[in-house]
Amino acid sequence: xxxxxxxxxxSFTLSAILIITATAAVTIGAELHAPLKSWLASTFSHHWIGxxxxxxxxxxxxxxGLSLLPRSFGKLLPLLYVLLWTVLLSSLAIIGFxxxxxxxxxxx
Amino acid sequence: xxxxxxxxxxxHVIAGIVGVIGIFAIMMSxxxxxxxxxxxxxxxxxxxxxxxxxxxxxxYYYVLRYGxxxxxxxxxxxxxxxxxxxxxxxxxxxxxLPVLAFLFFxxxxxxxxxxxxxxxxxxxxxxxxxxxxxxxxFITFAGVxxxxxxx
Numbered sequence: 634x635x636x637x638x639x640x641x642x643x644s645f646t647l648s649a650i651l652i653i654t655a656t657a658a659v660t661i662g663a664e665l666h667a668p669l670k671s672w673l674a675s676t677f678s679h680h681w682i683g684x685x686x687x688x689x690x691x692x693x694x695x696x697x698g699l700s701l702l703p704r705s706f707g708k709l710l711p712l713l714y715v716l717l718w719t720v721l722l723s724s725l726a727i728i729g730f731x732x733x734x735x736x737x738x739x740x741x
Numbered sequence: 742x743x744x745x746x747x748x749x750x751x752x753h754v755i756a757g758i759v760g761v762i763g764i765f766a767i768m769m770s771x772x773x774x775x776x777x778x779x780x781x782x783x784x785x786x787x788x789x790x791x792x793x794x795x796x797x798x799x800x801y802y803y804v805l806r807y808g809x810x811x812x813x814x815x816x817x818x819x820x821x822x823x824x825x826x827x828x829x830x831x832x833x834x835x836x837x838l839p840v841l842a843f844l845f846f847x848x849x850x851x852x853x854x855x856x857x858x859x860x861x862x863x864x865x866x867x868x869x870x871x872x873x874x875x876x877x878x879f880i881t882f883a884g885v886x887x888x889x890x891x892x
Contacts, residue, residue: 638851638852639852641847641851642844642847642848642851642852645843645844645847646844649840649841649844652840653837653840656833656836656837657833660833678804679804681800681803681804681832682800682804684833684836685796685800685836688836688840689836689839689840692840692843709862710861710862710865713862713865713866713869714865716844716869717865717868717869717872720837720841720869720872720873720876721872723837724834724837724876727830727833727834728826728830728834731825731826731829731830732826734825734826734829735821735822735825735826735829736822736826
């Protein structure tokens, strides 16, 4: 199944892996590092709008960009499994972080 | 609540539920012995449109009303964790769903026949649908909890 359709799917799957990881990292990072959250708010008018735009637009731009390159970066089947684990671990990281913030962290 | 917020919140919920049903339908179709590619194409397209609609309308309500009028009520009430945990998790994990929905759309439209014919591809696509369904369920549950805590 080595054709342009597979190449496109490899590209967008890789993009999804990168963006979902980045979204989780920026989400937690913005809570721990106030200047990052402030930058998102001042650049995009609201920190969540910034994360929204960066995640979906980033996903599309990276996916299209990789699709236009002549070579693929990996095989689709293992990448889909990497995506599966990325989504699972990123979701658990976000839930775990906010659980910690809500119930365990001591806020001054 | 003004009518524009009532409308956007209602569209957000309805579109979100349609998206959840769509993800579930994809999961159940892939889990069955015979999956209809036509059904998967239509459902994945509907799911993608629904999640994008829920995203924009929810974002409008969240940015313009939730932060200033709803969040303070929840945080001052009996269940401040409804915002601190469930809203915070919901608003960020939700960002994964349009990405996953787009990927399902591409999978079924670009190589749907191969996905259904190859058990390895079908299995991993099913696993992704199961995970997306669980995420969608969590987000729905969180939304109900948040709404209840704001009463």
